[in-house]
Amino acid sequence: MDMGLRGRVALVTGASTGIGAATARAFGGEGARVALTYRTNKDKATRVAKEVESVGGEALTVRLDLEDRAGIAAAVSAVVQRWGGVDVLVANAVRWGGSAPDFSARFEDVPAEEWQAMVDANLLGTADVVRQVLPSMRARRWGRIVLVSSGVAEEGLPGPGPYGTAKSGLHGMARALAWNAGSDGVLVNVVAPGLTLTERVPSLGSHYVDTFAAAVPSRRLSTPDEVARLVTFLGSEANGNLTGELVREGSSAARAPHVGG
Numbered sequence: 001m002d003m004g005l006r007g008r009v010a011l012v013t014g015a016s017t018g019i020g021a022a023t024a025r026a027f028g029g030e031g032a033r034v035a036l037t038y039r040t041n042k043d044k045a046t047r048v049a050k051e052v053e054s055v056g057g058e059a060l061t062v063r064l065d066l067e068d069r070a071g072i073a074a075a076v077s078a079v080v081q082r083w084g085g086v087d088v089l090v091a092n093a094v095r096w097g098g099s100a101p102d103f104s105a106r107f108e109d110v111p112a113e114e115w116q117a118m119v120d121a122n123l124l125g126t127a128d129v130v131r132q133v134l135p136s137m138r139a140r141r142w143g144r145i146v147l148v149s150s151g152v153a154e155e156g157l158p159g160p161g162p163y164g165t166a167k168s169g170l171h172g173m174a175r176a177l178a179w180n181a182g183s184d185g186v187l188v189n190v191v192a193p194g195l196t197l198t199e200r201v202p203s204l205g206s207h208y209v210d211t212f213a214a215a216v217p218s219r220r221l222s223t224p225d226e227v228a229r230l231v232t233f234l235g236s237e238a239n240g241n242l243t244g245e246l247v248r249e250g251s252s253a254a255r256a257p258h259v260g261g
């Protein structure tokens with residue numbers, strides 16, 4: 001299937017590792033111009049950029065921190081200056097705010113500052129990236145936006161709530177945006193992966209991985225490449241008119257597994 005991405009400009013945030021890196025490579029394989037953002041891992045982003053080029057895409061690496069609004073505007077403007085606009089946004093970057101979820105943490109014990117930081121980065125920072133790219137999409141009367149959420153936003157998990165709360169805000173944002181920008185040719189969707197076999201996941205421990213795998217219909221976790229293929233379809237011309245939808249990627253198609261007791 002021709003995805004219609006050759007020469008299109010795709011901005012993939014948080015592309016130095018994991019699902020973002022796989023998505024950047026997938027867009028590269030379709031002949032897109034891919035702007036990859038990183039926050040701390042410039043070397044890894046540079047390596048991914050080389051992979052994008054090796055599979056037929058063009059690449060540009062830009063620093064973007066969801067907690068730095070001026071930096072977000074500067075990052076998007078660097079992409080627009082280089083390639084004249086942005087056709088596709090994959091808002092994938094995430095502030096994790098800790099190494100692994102503490103399933104025994106009580107809701108009320110999470111400090112207010114952590115709530116603030118999580119929502120500020122993952123919801124409001126993402127909204128800011130969208131605000132920055134929309135004018136060029138409207139001007140071209142074509143755009144695709146994919147917001148990367150999490151199964152946690154739908155299913156919940158025992159333990160603290162700021163991450164899932166911030167992510168679920170993206171779902172409402174996608175619905176609003178789909179209506180707001182639809183008549184300008186901009187389609188907006190959410191992908192909610194379940195636990196995915198990115199670089200950091202094995203370090204969470206085999207119990208963690210096995211428990212999540214046992215709770216999904218396929219009895220296995222998805223790879224970043226599998227999530228990336230779905231994201232790439234939604235962010236392509238092959239997606240003709242699917243908008244305002246939440247697509248749960250395989251691993252999140254189950255009810256919350258009983259993790260941590």
Ligand SMILES: NC(=O)c1ccc[n+]([C@@H]2O[C@H](COP(=O)([O-])OP(=O)(O)OC[C@H]3O[C@@H](n4cnc5c(N)ncnc54)[C@H](OP(=O)(O)O)[C@@H]3O)[C@@H](O)[C@H]2O)c1
Nearest residue numbers: 014015016018019038039040041065066093094150195196
């Ligand atoms: N992996 C999973 O199991 C899983 C499950 C459900 C949903 N998701 C979602 O999928 C997306 C990708 O997850 P992943 O596991 O692939 O992530 P990851 O490998 O940990 O990569 C996170 C990316 O975000 C960047 N980043 C970190 N803090 C940032 C900040 N404050 N501002 C801007 N960028 C920042 C990182 O940049 P540097 O490395 O350069 O600092 C990196 O490029 C996220 O939205 C996540 O919520 C993942």
